[in-house]
Amino acid sequence: xxxxxxxxxxxxxxxxxxxxxxxxxxxxxxxxxxxxxxxxxxxxxxxxxxxxxxxxxxxxxxxxxxxxxxxxxxxxxxxxxxxxxxxxxxxxxxxxxxxxxxxxxxxxxxxxxxxxx
Numbered sequence: 001x002x003x004x005x006x007x008x009x010x011x012x013x014x015x016x017x018x019x020x021x022x023x024x025x026x027x028x029x030x031x032x033x034x035x036x037x038x039x040x041x042x043x044x045x046x047x048x049x050x051x052x053x054x055x056x057x058x059x060x061x062x063x064x065x066x067x068x069x070x071x072x073x074x075x076x077x078x079x080x081x082x083x084x085x086x087x088x089x090x091x092x093x094x095x096x097x098x099x100x101x102x103x104x105x106x107x108x109x110x111x112x113x114x115x116x117x
Contacts, residue, residue, distance in 0.1 A: 090104065093108075
């Protein structure tokens with residue numbers, strides 16, 4: 001069989017060109033529509049259906065402390081082994097009040113009228 005011949009493929013889908021190169025030359029991209037959707041209309045329908053946009057309307061400024069920023073006073077490591085129930089209660093207190101562990105300890109000491117200075 002020569003390379004110019006066309007044959008029926010084994011699966012019965014029709015004539016197959018003898019070379020893949022010829023088939024690849026026939027592939028052409030389709031034109032993409034400029035803007036197939038009206039975003040404002042889609043957003044309006046989504047709002048009626050109760051969906052909330054996840055896109056940020058205004059950028060939120062991030063506040064962070066530089067790693068090299070001086071702390072108000074020196075720190076010491078403080079490690080304790082506490083019962084699981086007490087540790088869980090302390091962690092829950094921190095999470096519910098959005099305290100770091102040092103902030104939570106300071107708050108507990110303040111509530112107990114213990115001086116921290």
